[in-house]
Amino acid sequence: MKVLDHFSVEKYPKISDVVDYWAVEKAEKVCIQEVDGKECTYAQLKKEVDSLAAGLHALGISKGSPVLTMMENGLACVEAWLAINKLGGIDVPVHTAYKGYFIKHIINTCEAKYMFVNDRHLETVIESLDKNSHLKVIVVGNAVVEKNRIPANLEIFYFNDIKIPNSTVPAATCSPDDIGNVLFTSGTKSGTQGLILTYRQLRNTNINGINRMELTENDVSYVCFPMSHGNGKFSSVGTFLLLGATSVILEKFSARRWIYDVHKYQITYTSLMGPMAEFVYKQPPTEFDHNNNLRVILNIPRNSEFTPKFEKRFGVTCIEVYGQAGVSAPITSPIGKHQNYASCGTLVEESYDARLVDSETGRDVEIGATGELWVRPKHEGLISPGYFNDEESYQLAWSGEWFMTGDLMRVDEKGYFYYMGRSGDFIRRRGENVSVKEVEMIIKSIGHVQDVAVIGVSTEFITGEDDVMVVIEGEGLDISTLIERCEKELPAFSIPRYWLIAKLPRLPDQTVDKQLLRNRGVTPDTFELKKTRG
Structure with missing residues (x-):
C-alpha cells in the first residue's frame, strides 16, 4: 500500500x-x-x-x-x-x-x-x-x-x-482546515504567540518529511527532542504514526547514552538540533559508532568542517532543512543529492515561491546579496492561517500574498540558500527560541530597573547559536536579586548567562543602540552566571 x-x-x-x-x-x-x-x-x-x-x-x-x-x-x-x-x-x-x-x-x-x-x-x-x-x-x-x-x-x-x-466515544468529524494544534513560539515582533496548525498543514509537514528523508514503514525513529516542539511531536512521532512505523521516545536528550540507544533499538532515523550533534561527537568513541542501523539524521544546522567528520564517524547522512512552525519547510537538502554543507538547501519549487528582499527598499536583492526571506505558498495548507485569538499581530508578518519570515538569507547562482541570521531581536540558544521582548519585560518590572537590553552574544559552538546577555540601567541594583527573580519567572534557557549594570548607549531617537552592545560583547566587568537553575 x-x-x-x-x-x-x-x-x-x-x-x-x-x-x-x-x-x-x-x-x-x-x-x-x-x-x-x-x-x-x-x-x-x-x-x-x-x-x-x-x-x-x-x-x-x-x-x-x-x-x-x-x-x-x-x-x-x-x-x-x-x-x-x-x-x-x-x-x-x-x-x-x-x-x-x-x-x-x-x-x-x-x-x-x-x-x-x-x-x-x-x-x-x-x-x-x-x-x-x-x-x-x-x-x-x-x-x-x-x-x-x-x-x-x-x-x-x-x-x-x-x-x-x-469504552469508546465517537470520533469527532473534522475538516482538513480545522485547527489541530496551537504551537506557542517566540517571534521578533510580538513575543510568544500561538501559531494555528491545521490538520492539512500538519499532514503536509508529515508528507514533506517522508519524501525528504525517503522514510518507510520499516524505519525506526529516535525521539530525543522535546515533544513540546513541533519537531518532537509532529515531525517525528506524527510522521512515524502516519507511516505505521515505530518511534522510540527518550524523556530527555543525553549525549552520553545517544549511540547506545541508537544501537540497542536499531534506530534508522533521528534529529539533532542546535549543538546536540557536537555534544554527541565529543563523547568517547565506542564500538557502536559504525556498528548501527542509522541511515539519516535531520541535523540543523550543518557545518562544512564538522558535519562530514560526524557522518564518517557514525556512518550516516545528515540532512538540513530551513523551516519555521508557521511555514513548514520551504528550503531542503534532499537525501541522495549533492550535499552543500554550508547551505540549508534549495527551494522546494513545487510548493513555494521565494524572494530575498531588502527591508529598507522593499526590492529584491541581487544574487549573492543578503536579504530577508519572503515566501509564497503555491497551494493551501502550507502556511499557518494565523495566531490563535490574535489575528491582528499575525498580519504584521505579511506583505500582500508574501509571508515575511524575518530570516536573513543569501542565495548563490546554483540556487543554494545560506542562512545569515535574523532581522530584529531574536536569540536561539541550544535549540530554543528566546523571546527577547518578554525577558526584557520581566526584568524591567523589577524595582529600581530603569531600562534593560537583552542581546545575543557568540558562544563556543560552531552552530552559530547565541548565549544571552543583559545590560541593565538603574540605581541600587543587586545582580543576585535580579537573577533570583528571573529564576522564578523565566524558563532556564531564557535566563541570561551574562549580566552587566551600566548606562545604556542611545541612538539619536533615544532607543537603545543594541548593535553597539553586540559589538562590545562580554566585557571584563560583566558577571557570568555559571549555570542556570530551574
Whole structure:
C-alpha cells in the first residue's frame, strides 16, 4: 500500500484516524517504545486512547476545546495528544521549562479550561495560575497534592483515574482546515504567540518529511527532542504514526547514552538540533559508532568542517532543512543529492515561491546579496492561517500574498540558500527560541530597573547559536536579586548567562543602540552566571 496515497487528509484528517486504521491493519506492531520503559502496539495504543478520550469527554472536552499539555516525552504524552485529537480538541503543547508569566500567558490567550501536566511541574502551574481563571488539571504521575495547596479555582484529576476502560466515544468529524494544534513560539515582533496548525498543514509537514528523508514503514525513529516542539511531536512521532512505523521516545536528550540507544533499538532515523550533534561527537568513541542501523539524521544546522567528520564517524547522512512552525519547510537538502554543507538547501519549487528582499527598499536583492526571506505558498495548507485569538499581530508578518519570515538569507547562482541570521531581536540558544521582548519585560518590572537590553552574544559552538546577555540601567541594583527573580519567572534557557549594570548607549531617537552592545560583547566587568537553575 502506498501510504501517502491512502491517507488523504480529506479522508483521514486527524492523526488519531490513522492510528485507528493501523490498530486493525498492524495490530501487533510496536508503535511507541519508551527508552528503558513501556512499549505499546498500535492495537494497545488505540485501546488506551479510546479509554482516555472517553474520560476527557466526561470532563467536558469536545471539538474545539483548547487543552494544554505540559508533559515530558513518553507514552502518556502521545496518548493525551491522540485522545484530544480524537475528540476534535486543540492540543496546545507547553514547554516544561515554562514558568510564571509564560504559563499564565498561554492559559489566558487560549482561554483554556483543561491542562495535562506531569506531577513534577504541578507546583509550577499552581504558582502561575491567574486568580480569575478556572482550570481542570489532569496530573500524570503518582504525586498527591495536599488539599490545602490546591487553590479554589483548580480541580485536580489523575491521568489513570479518568480513563474509562473498554469504552469508546465517537470520533469527532473534522475538516482538513480545522485547527489541530496551537504551537506557542517566540517571534521578533510580538513575543510568544500561538501559531494555528491545521490538520492539512500538519499532514503536509508529515508528507514533506517522508519524501525528504525517503522514510518507510520499516524505519525506526529516535525521539530525543522535546515533544513540546513541533519537531518532537509532529515531525517525528506524527510522521512515524502516519507511516505505521515505530518511534522510540527518550524523556530527555543525553549525549552520553545517544549511540547506545541508537544501537540497542536499531534506530534508522533521528534529529539533532542546535549543538546536540557536537555534544554527541565529543563523547568517547565506542564500538557502536559504525556498528548501527542509522541511515539519516535531520541535523540543523550543518557545518562544512564538522558535519562530514560526524557522518564518517557514525556512518550516516545528515540532512538540513530551513523551516519555521508557521511555514513548514520551504528550503531542503534532499537525501541522495549533492550535499552543500554550508547551505540549508534549495527551494522546494513545487510548493513555494521565494524572494530575498531588502527591508529598507522593499526590492529584491541581487544574487549573492543578503536579504530577508519572503515566501509564497503555491497551494493551501502550507502556511499557518494565523495566531490563535490574535489575528491582528499575525498580519504584521505579511506583505500582500508574501509571508515575511524575518530570516536573513543569501542565495548563490546554483540556487543554494545560506542562512545569515535574523532581522530584529531574536536569540536561539541550544535549540530554543528566546523571546527577547518578554525577558526584557520581566526584568524591567523589577524595582529600581530603569531600562534593560537583552542581546545575543557568540558562544563556543560552531552552530552559530547565541548565549544571552543583559545590560541593565538603574540605581541600587543587586545582580543576585535580579537573577533570583528571573529564576522564578523565566524558563532556564531564557535566563541570561551574562549580566552587566551600566548606562545604556542611545541612538539619536533615544532607543537603545543594541548593535553597539553586540559589538562590545562580554566585557571584563560583566558577571557570568555559571549555570542556570530551574
